Amino acid sequence: MKVNTVEQFKVLEFLKENFELNLFKVELLDRYSIKITDSESESMIFKY
Structure with missing residues (x-):
């Protein structure tokens, strides 16, 4: 996956x-956040 910012890279x-x-x-x-979603449609957002 390609990120757009340094903050996304760190996350x-x-x-x-x-x-x-x-x-x-x-x-x-x-700019600061990445969201991951699992196979059961549960998700979490990670921020720098």
């Missing part, structure tokens, strides 16, 4: 270290 690095990202849908929300 994505955290997610890669702590989650199996191929099991989630990953969305860029804004």
Whole structure:
């Protein structure tokens, strides 16, 4: 996944270290936030 900002990059690095990202849908929300959604449509938003 390609990010647009340094803040998104930092969040994505955290997610890669702590989650199996191929099991989630990953969305860029804004300059500071990334949203992940699992197969049961449960989601979490991570902000820098």
